[in-house]
Amino acid sequence: MGVHRCRRCEADSVIYMRQHRLALCDIHFMEWVEEMTLGFIRKHRMFEPEDRVLVAVSGGKDSLSLWRILLKLGYQADGLYVDLGIDEGGSYSKRSGEHAKKFAGEIPPEAKLHVLDLADIYGKTVPEMASRRKGGRRKLCSVCGLVKRHEMNRAARELGYTVLATGHNLDDEAAVLFGNVLRWEAEYLVRQSPVLPADDIGLVKRAKPLARFYERETAAYAIVGNIDYILDECPFSTGATSLRLKEVLNSMENSSPGTKLSFYFSFLRAKENNIFPGYDRPELSPCEKCGQATGAGGLCAFCRLI
Amino acid sequence: MIKVIFKDTEREIQGNITIRELITGLGLNPQSVLALRDGKLVNNETRLGNEGEIRLISVISGG
Numbered sequence: 001m002g003v004h005r006c007r008r009c010e011a012d013s014v015i016y017m018r019q020h021r022l023a024l025c026d027i028h029f030m031e032w033v034e035e036m037t038l039g040f041i042r043k044h045r046m047f048e049p050e051d052r053v054l055v056a057v058s059g060g061k062d063s064l065s066l067w068r069i070l071l072k073l074g075y076q077a078d079g080l081y082v083d084l085g086i087d088e089g090g091s092y093s094k095r096s097g098e099h100a101k102k103f104a105g106e107i108p109p110e111a112k113l114h115v116l117d118l119a120d121i122y123g124k125t126v127p128e129m130a131s132r133r134k135g136g137r138r139k140l141c142s143v144c145g146l147v148k149r150h151e152m153n154r155a156a157r158e159l160g161y162t163v164l165a166t167g168h169n170l171d172d173e174a175a176v177l178f179g180n181v182l183r184w185e186a187e188y189l190v191r192q193s194p195v196l197p198a199d200d201i202g203l204v205k206r207a208k209p210l211a212r213f214y215e216r217e218t219a220a221y222a223i224v225g226n227i228d229y230i231l232d233e234c235p236f237s238t239g240a241t242s243l244r245l246k247e248v249l250n251s252m253e254n255s256s257p258g259t260k261l262s263f264y265f266s267f268l269r270a271k272e273n274n275i276f277p278g279y280d281r282p283e284l285s286p287c288e289k290c291g292q293a294t295g296a297g298g299l300c301a302f303c304r305l306i
Numbered sequence: 307m308i309k310v311i312f313k314d315t316e317r318e319i320q321g322n323i324t325i326r327e328l329i330t331g332l333g334l335n336p337q338s339v340l341a342l343r344d345g346k347l348v349n350n351e352t353r354l355g356n357e358g359e360i361r362l363i364s365v366i367s368g369g
Contacts, residue, residue, distance in 0.1 A: 003349065003351040004349065004351060004352070012349075013349045014346070014347040014348065014349055015347060015349060016349050016350060016351055023349065026346075026347065060367060061365070061367075062367070171366070214337070215337075215365050215366055215367070216337055216338075216340060216365050218365075219340055219363065219365035220340055220347055223340065223342070223347050223363070224347055231363070231364075233367055233368055234368065237367070237368030238368075240368040242368055243366065243368045246338075246366055247335070247338075250335045250337035250338055250366075251335060253337050254335055254336060254337060
């Protein structure tokens with residue numbers, strides 16, 4: 001059958017995944033993605049049909065694909081869009097929000113989209129919050145990550161969701177892994193996982209149901225599924241370390257198909273075999289202001305920021 | 307000649323090549339783009355004739 005015909009039906013294939021030696025037509029590719037996602041969710045015990053899942057949606061291909069897939073699989077999945085206020089020079093956040101809202105208008109009405117506008121709640125956008133800190137563009141990305149994690153968790157808790165799901169794909173996870181390995185950041189390595197449990201201080205369970213798919217595959221799912229996602233990248237992501245790491249991994253993947261898959265899944269297996277003994281999570285306590293977990297004592301990093 | 311559209315640029319290139327060869331010939335990595343013809347996804351191993359239009363979509367996101 002080779003690379004031109006669908007393995008399942010012999011129609012013309014729209015994608016050939018070299019790491020799986022698998023060619024599929026559009027219909028069977030979507031089915032394959034949905035089946036593999038279901039298997040991944042179950043294998044890692046991410047959530048059950050009775051769980052209320054909050055999907056962090058950015059208007060991009062991964063998160064909108066994730067939300068569509070979870071609804072098709074029958075899960076109770078609502079969306080959360082956090083408006084970061086990154087609008088200078090291109091209305092990036094505004095346009096991202098429009099894509100998220102348009103998508104929400106096309107799915108079953110019982111699936112809700114919650115919208116959280118940071119400027120409305122805290123009187124500042126992410127660029128404004130970051131401007132209070134010293135440092136260049138890197139500090140903005142670091143502040144953005146801190147703010148998103150805090151607010152997504154807060155929303156999930158306050159709205160009564162048991163799991164927060166994000167659209168991280170395998171390229172994202174492999175890049176983070178690669179960066180942490182280059183610096184041997186053992187404390188981060190030991191915590192990198194497709195699912196992170198809730199804690200008793202207020203951290204909601206977090207899951208990455210798409211972490212087994214290459215970025216090319218999540219994009220293909222969105223395109224084949226006619227999901228209208230924002231094509232532009234965050235204007236601050238130019239030159240980001242994650243992009244450079246992805247480039248290196250993709251170069252290796254091009255020469256040796258399956259490199260990224262093997263890197264990530266062999267790492268997960270190595271962790272199961274206790275490759276990082278002795279790195280326990282630091283003691284956490286509730287933030288004095290918002291109650292979310294912090295390792296520093298007193299106020300958490302987010303409450304100190306705002 | 308095949309018209310290739312990628313981000314804001316358009317160019318014409320000699321056809322009778324596979325999409326994979328088209329992508330790598332432009333200095334791009336096949337892992338980082340998808341190819342569309344008439345709005346539909348096309349397998350990278352597809353051999354193109356010497357006419358038509360291919361749109362390349364970047365799939366890699368930075369954060």
